[in-house]
Amino acid sequence: MRIERLLVGAGKALAVAAILFWSLFPILFIAISSLKPGQDIFAVPPKWLFTPTLKHYAELWRSWGVFFEALLNSLLITVGATLLAIVASACAGYVYSRHSSRWLSASIVGLIVVRLIPPIVVTLPLFPIVNALGLSDTHLVLILLYATFFVSLGTVLMRTFMDQIPRELDEAASIDGASRMTILFKVIAPLAMPGVLAVAVFVIVFSWNEFLFAFIFTATRAKTAPLVISEMIGSIDGVDWGILFAASTVQLVPVLLFVVFMNRYLVAGLTAGSTKG
Amino acid sequence: MQSERTARILPLLAPVHLLILSVIVLPSLYVIWLSLNTSSFGQAPSFVGVQNYMRVLADPAFHSALLNTVVLVVVAVHLELAVGLGMALLFASGLPFRRFLLVAVLAPYAVSEVTAVVMWRFLFDPDAGPVTLALRALSLPTLDWSFEPSHAMVLIGLLTVWLHLPFTFVIVYAARLAIPAELYEAARIDGATRWQAFRRVTLPLLGPAMLIALLFRYIFAFRLFSEAWLLTKGGPARSTEVVAIYLYQEAFSFNAFGSAAATAWIMVVVSLLLAGGYVLLLRRGGISHAH
Numbered sequence: 001m002r003i004e005r006l007l008v009g010a011g012k013a014l015a016v017a018a019i020l021f022w023s024l025f026p027i028l029f030i031a032i033s034s035l036k037p038g039q040d041i042f043a044v045p046p047k048w049l050f051t052p053t054l055k056h057y058a059e060l061w062r063s064w065g066v067f068f069e070a071l072l073n074s075l076l077i078t079v080g081a082t083l084l085a086i087v088a089s090a091c092a093g094y095v096y097s098r099h100s101s102r103w104l105s106a107s108i109v110g111l112i113v114v115r116l117i118p119p120i121v122v123t124l125p126l127f128p129i130v131n132a133l134g135l136s137d138t139h140l141v142l143i144l145l146y147a148t149f150f151v152s153l154g155t156v157l158m159r160t161f162m163d164q165i166p167r168e169l170d171e172a173a174s175i176d177g178a179s180r181m182t183i184l185f186k187v188i189a190p191l192a193m194p195g196v197l198a199v200a201v202f203v204i205v206f207s208w209n210e211f212l213f214a215f216i217f218t219a220t221r222a223k224t225a226p227l228v229i230s231e232m233i234g235s236i237d238g239v240d241w242g243i244l245f246a247a248s249t250v251q252l253v254p255v256l257l258f259v260v261f262m263n264r265y266l267v268a269g270l271t272a273g274s275t276k277g
Numbered sequence: 278m279q280s281e282r283t284a285r286i287l288p289l290l291a292p293v294h295l296l297i298l299s300v301i302v303l304p305s306l307y308v309i310w311l312s313l314n315t316s317s318f319g320q321a322p323s324f325v326g327v328q329n330y331m332r333v334l335a336d337p338a339f340h341s342a343l344l345n346t347v348v349l350v351v352v353a354v355h356l357e358l359a360v361g362l363g364m365a366l367l368f369a370s371g372l373p374f375r376r377f378l379l380v381a382v383l384a385p386y387a388v389s390e391v392t393a394v395v396m397w398r399f400l401f402d403p404d405a406g407p408v409t410l411a412l413r414a415l416s417l418p419t420l421d422w423s424f425e426p427s428h429a430m431v432l433i434g435l436l437t438v439w440l441h442l443p444f445t446f447v448i449v450y451a452a453r454l455a456i457p458a459e460l461y462e463a464a465r466i467d468g469a470t471r472w473q474a475f476r477r478v479t480l481p482l483l484g485p486a487m488l489i490a491l492l493f494r495y496i497f498a499f500r501l502f503s504e505a506w507l508l509t510k511g512g513p514a515r516s517t518e519v520v521a522i523y524l525y526q527e528a529f530s531f532n533a534f535g536s537a538a539a540t541a542w543i544m545v546v547v548s549l550l551l552a553g554g555y556v557l558l559l560r561r562g563g564i565s566h567a568h
Contacts, residue, residue, distance in 0.1 A: 012370070012372070016367070016372065019367075019382060023382050024381055030396050089293065091289040095289045099286060107294070112555075113552060114297055114301050114302065118499070121304075121305055121542075121544060122300065122305060122308075124538055125304040126300070152293070154293075180289075209387075209389030209390065211507070226392075229391045233394065233507060245399075248395045251391075251392055252392050255387045256387040260384070260387075263379065263380050266383060266386065270447045270448065274493055
């Protein structure tokens with residue numbers, strides 16, 4: 001009996017080790033390698049003891065200034081898309097939570113269906129339109145695209161979280177003379193904060209990391225960080241892996257920390273978003 | 278009364294619906310019109326009926342892209358579900374430091390496709406990649422992904438499983454946590470073995486959640502673009518193209534907007550068919566166990 005328990009324990013420990021290795025090794029590997037001096041990156045077997053250096057980061061700063069401009073673009077676009085998506089989703093989610101009619105339930109099915117259209121499909125007609133409107137290579141076009149591809153999920157999530165807030169609060173505030181907007185933003189939104197944060201996690205991670213739209217709709221002025229990294233991969237012969245690791249680490253660390261701190265909201269959002277329709 | 282209510286709620290609904298209409302719905306409908314015409318830049322479109330669809334469906338490059346995509350979706354998504362299920366059961370069986378482990382498993386969710394490609398490209402670098410070297414040291418076969426198309430597809434599959442396992446795991450794990458402990462207690466009292474408890478309690482109750490995870494992942498894997506594009510650009514000689522890359526090439530490399538649009542609608546129809554199953558499931562309310 002004791003032996004069996006021991007074996008089960010050992011098996012579990014092994015499985016946990018495998019899971020940790022699978023999930024974290026690629027991330028730790030590039031983060032650590034970005035600090036390795038020159039040739040140590042390619043050392044066989046890999047060197048785990050070395051004198052850390054910021055050489056690759058300095059090199060990145062010197063020869064890829066465009067990367068840091070792109071980081072700023074990514075930040076602006078992420079903030080813009082997140083604000084837009086949250087405000088729009090909160091407004092619509094509130095209506096879906098507090099009202100019901102045949103039209104409303106039909107339109108929420110529409111929202112779910114729209115979520116399933118592949119983003120690459122809309123690039124075809126939007127590409128000439130965006131050019132004609134002079135919006136090509138602007139922050140605005142990516143903000144609109146990123147926000148739009150998340151407002152349907154955002155609305156469904158906000159509705160789910162707002163459903164848990166008692167309607168009596170709306171009524172009480174309304175008797176006190178509060179307007180609809182005041183009720184939504186002063187009473188409901190603060191209580192629906194977990195929902196707001198869940199939506200924020202989705203939009204922030206998506207906007208910060210997105211590649212396809214940035215690849216098609218930006219060229220120089222509004223280029224995002226993932227796009228610049230992809231250009232570094234493309235010129236792999238000219239660029240050494242050290243700089244690529246440094247850039248990848250800089251792009252990854254903020255969003256990784258964000259996901260780590262927000263993991264509760266991410267889990268809540270993922271489960272509510274896929275099961276509540 | 279009715280119209281007064283409508284007037285009050287419309288401004289709140291407007292932003293979401295205007296965005297979706299102008300950015301997704303109308304452009305998607307316009308794609309239908311595009312797909313029935315031949316057109317490229319600076320050239321007036323002319324109506325050709327379903328000719329673009331015939332052309333795409335007869336194109337060997339499309340066949341190979343479709344085959345790559347279907348194999349990738351079927352293998353990667355089911356593998357992902359099996360691993361995700363195993364992990365969910367392991368977590369539910371009681372682990373120390375569970376919150377830390379959960380966060381570790383979620384970590385790849387934060388990684389962009391671009392950064393993931395940097396990682397996996399280096400790990401599997403044919404000359405200096407640590408994984409390649411480790412496999413070689415163990416005399417195991419290595420992935421020659423830059424020359425061998427099937428090896429490249431394996432790498433794309435691994436990469437996509439790595440990026441999306443957190444999603445599948447969380448869905449299945451949340452459903453597992455929602456199963457009341459009393460059911461296992463009852464099964465134990467009835468003399469059920471562990472396997473019987475898994476077979477008769479866990480699996481049926483996880484069914485709906487696993488189906489949801491599968492459908493979502495089918496739909497999202499079917500549109501896969503970035504991982505494959507950043508690893509191989511569809512090459513060598515278009516052998517590792519997936520449907521989304523085929524579409525991109527038609528539109529932006531060959532300037533054939535008509536056949537690109539036809540491909541786009543083929544993608545939409547496949548996605549909606551998969552989605553139809555999902556909505557049907559929601560309507561039946563079969564998902565009530567899943568959260």
